[in-house]
Amino acid sequence: MAGEAQDKVWPLPKFYFKVTIGSQNNSVAFQEVSGLDTETQPIEYRHSDNKEFSTIKMPGIVKYGNVTLKKGIFVNDNNFWKWYNDIKMNTIKRETVIIQLLDEKGIPTMTWTLANAWPTKLTGTDLKSDGNDIAVETLELAHEGLTITNGG
Template identity: 65%
Template sequence: MADDGSAQSTTVWPLPKFRFEVKWDSAVMSFQEVSGLDVEAQPLEYRHGDSPAFSVIKMPGMKKYSDVTMKKGVFKSDNKLWDWFNEIKMNVIKRKPVTISLLDEAGKPTMVWTLANAWPTKITGTDLKAQGNEVAVETIVIAHEGLTIANA
């Protein structure tokens, strides 16, 4: 008898990455792509003068968070990204928490990335081509001061 898949374990298969949700404060926004969810510990090198080893010791140093890049389609009368970017005035910007949630089949969050004190550093409008056959897509690059991950 063939296996109909009803007895498969839910922990065996990795999650697909095509269903996700992005929240800025409490507003939900639709994006086509999110990238740059990474963090690294910068290594510190040290060697004391009477060390018998002729090499340095490497220790974990400060954490460095990458900027997050998000892409979305251009919609008529939707200027939310540009409005937020235009709030930058002489080192002043409203920083917002940004939450990216990977969703399961039922639309419930399974993994959640939260960016602390996020603010836009760059916006790129769509390119225009007279013979193009693509959707207009704009890009925003966001700097932040911390990335936390939670599993629902």
Template identity: 50%
Template sequence: MADNVTAQGANTQEWPLPSFYFKVSISNVGDISCSEVSGLETEYEEITYRAGDSPVFTKLKMPGLRKSGDLTIKKGIFKDDKALWDWVNKVKLNTIQREVVTVSLLDESGNPVKTWEAVNAWPKKLTVEGFKADGNTTAFETLVIAHEGVSAK
């Protein structure tokens, strides 16, 4: 009997990795304990082209420059956690401490299974969520990070 192997080479008895077990690290800043990460995407601009002597009445589509969206990290506020604020405060006019942001999806043992790196990253916006006197939620801050591309490892 044949092994239960899919086209991707994974055993059909395995389950996809859960999205809640991940780690975020920023070079020269450290590991960031966060509850949410979004924006791991790569997109290419579309160039449409039609040669003047082409008998076909449609345009050709070709890939253009790569575009990178922003990474968004949402994390709880801890008492003595100042690493992100220190990084944000280093941003000055035309002087930016660019870093590599690494997001790792972990297996049940805590080992990285899939890793994404955003290169030349710098803090674009840091927002502290609002406070409510009658609320019972955790205090959060949201960091938006600009970068120049994501690669999967």
């Protein structure tokens, strides 16, 4: 029925979320988050005395995809450009990024934590003289680990 509280029967909606970058505990309002994926590359192996003429597959190196974040551009908000400009050879400021999916009361139901994240790409908005869209910038983050927990 309409208006009833969220329970375990219904899947979670994905539009209410919070992103926190760094240790300051400042959340940033993003429009979209994508790329929360991980992949384990298979290693194929065959024993020399194996009677089967096929290989076995074992888990190999884990690979994490880049996470893409999109947000509106605000006046005098250059924090991501400053972070991106800090990139130098082997001297990048890495941050922990926490992405939380919230329930209707604002309580975290799922949390994705990116370890050692840093910006690999920053894209400013496109400009159109006849458009009426908001200005949106895109931040792409590389990271070294993705953990998922339930709750806060």
